[in-house]
Amino acid sequence: MQIKKFTDFGLRMLMLLAAQPEGASTTIKDMGRLLNLSPNHLNKVVHDMAKQGWIVTKRGRSGGFSLACKPKELRVDQLIRSMEADEPWVNCHNPECQLYPGCHLHQLIAEGKALFYQHLAKFTLADLVKDKSVLASLGKDTILLDSLH
Template sequence: MQLNKFTDYALRILMYVARPNDVPYTIADIAQDLHVSQNHLVKIVHFMAKQEWIITTRGKGGGLKLNPKTLDFKLGTIVRILQGDHQIVECHTPPCVLRAHCGLKGILDQALQQFYQSLDQYRLKDVLNTPASHSAIAFLTL
């Protein structure tokens, strides 16, 4: 499963704006720090504002910040919404001649569900603070 760029950038933006800041973040600052075009970020930010994951303010001193409720959202839910109705295998366009005798789509659909279930074990707040000690402990236990 590969995340599309929209999802990738959206997750990065959520993590970026979750960091404490005295003033709202601006798209220009985010674009510069994440090395992504402002035009692309505008579309993503607009989408996330409609989802109420972020709060945007226009005008002087405006910008965006994370809606605190978003920290408790499951990662699987966030990724499902961002990815949209993404099928790993499309059997209908163009029509696949193997459809009648193929079990691959069912297996891949099941794998996709397991992917999302795995992500649902974590919330956005779980990916924000990964202490160095976790990686050191994991390394020592190998």
């Protein structure tokens, strides 16, 4: 399984926000510069994360976004499941697979997926940023940490 770029970008952004002091915010432009990603891509991710309630956004001159809750309150399985839209890993119906009636691949993969998410449920965003100093140091030479509100 390979997660979508959307999910990858979202997790990176959440990890960097979690490594910052509580309540710290940044802008899409600064986050894009730090992660070397297009602000256009990140804009879509930020919109979705705000809709999910994981971040809060503020418009205007002193605008930006920050975590809406503590990192220990966001489970990794829920983050990935939501950003991936929890779609099946094997699609036997589009196009219709001729092997489907007698094939057990879809069931095997579905069971593996359940185990995958069961394992990820043991971890939170806080677990992904245990060594905050490493992540926080990434922004020292960028505008990100300088622009924290």
